[in-house]
Amino acid sequence: MSDTSSSSSFETITIDQLTPGMYVVSISDSNNIKIKSEGYVSCDEGIKQLKKAKIITLVIDPNKQKQTIKVEQVTADIKVTSAKEVKKEKAKPDIPLENEIKKANKLYKNAKELQSTLFNAIKLDKALDTKEISTTTDAMVESIYRNQDALTCLSRLQTKDSYLFEHSLNVSILMTVFAKHLEIDKRIVQELTLGAFLHDIGKVFIPVEILNKKGKLTPKEHDLMQTHVKLGLKTLEDSPDISHIAMRMLREHHERLDGSGYPNGLSDEDISRYGRMIAIVDSYDAMTCERPYKASKHPIAAFKTLINESPTLYDEELVEKFVQCLGVYPVGTLVKLNSGKLGLISKLNAKKPLRPYVKVFYNTRLNQAIPIEEINLSKSKYRDQIDCCIKPEEFNLNLLGFFKTAFID
16 A cells, blocks of 8 residues: 555555565554654564564555565574573673773774774765674674673773764763663664664764864854764665664654754654663763863763753653663763772672772872772772762873773783
């Protein structure tokens, strides 16, 4: 049956008729509410998730349908993990941070280089190696399931000059940690990680002078900046192995619950749960990153902003879960203790979130480095408490150098 309200070439089908390889234009749920959500359905697991979301009918574009065998070849080597398996895996104790950090550091470097290669390929109008991208993001997911603190630590060590590459990489790391915390099916977590890794891909088409402009953008520049979402979607629209769920990460990361976002001004229930998640993660990382045009906020200040802007802009329940997920003092945060010692948060303390583990390395009262020591602030022998979060430049510290010495070497 043709959907003449959209295009004579579109077809409306039921969820039971949906098969991998089809290109979905829009969907309708059990309340007959239509939701604009374009993208390829890459595998049977994606169809299962749509059924769980009570999707009844879909509008597809038959002209964009890909051969099923091509889609399944991309995902054939990926093990589908059930929700029960996720819970079992989560129950396993993490491997020690020191056992994962070197692997994570290599993975982070490779992923950052891949971001650079990806952006250059797009500039030269070359075909994207989506298989390499998904292999990298899947490896990131595996690292986080082994010990999420390793990549989380690395995501805190941004450099201003590499913001564009590191931001997309860090959002994908935080998105994975968040989705794991919510016990989302691991196969879906992989798709969310891939989508988050690519969410800002359209910015390659935005002039550098606008991306890095220190002052306020003009209305014309602001409008041009907003086009990065549609440009990113256009770049990936013919990639059959970029799933429906991953494409939603691109489409909805700037949408807001009150309809003030872009590019489509979606509001409330028109925004998917995954779209609400990446809106939170993307905003948090942007606030806590040192950008060429704006100073970073401490994690606690960023949390407060997210909370204050909920539920107007962000999903209030998901914001609360995100804060719980990262902890009051996220791993990798630089803090000063009451004793004057400086250190990095190295491990959370679920029972006493205000008293995490800290690796101290500097004494501000002596103005000198001290032997690296990890202390558990919840132990009675440590009377120290966290005084405040700080930035490395406040004490002229080479934080990257310390991190390498304390965690990697």
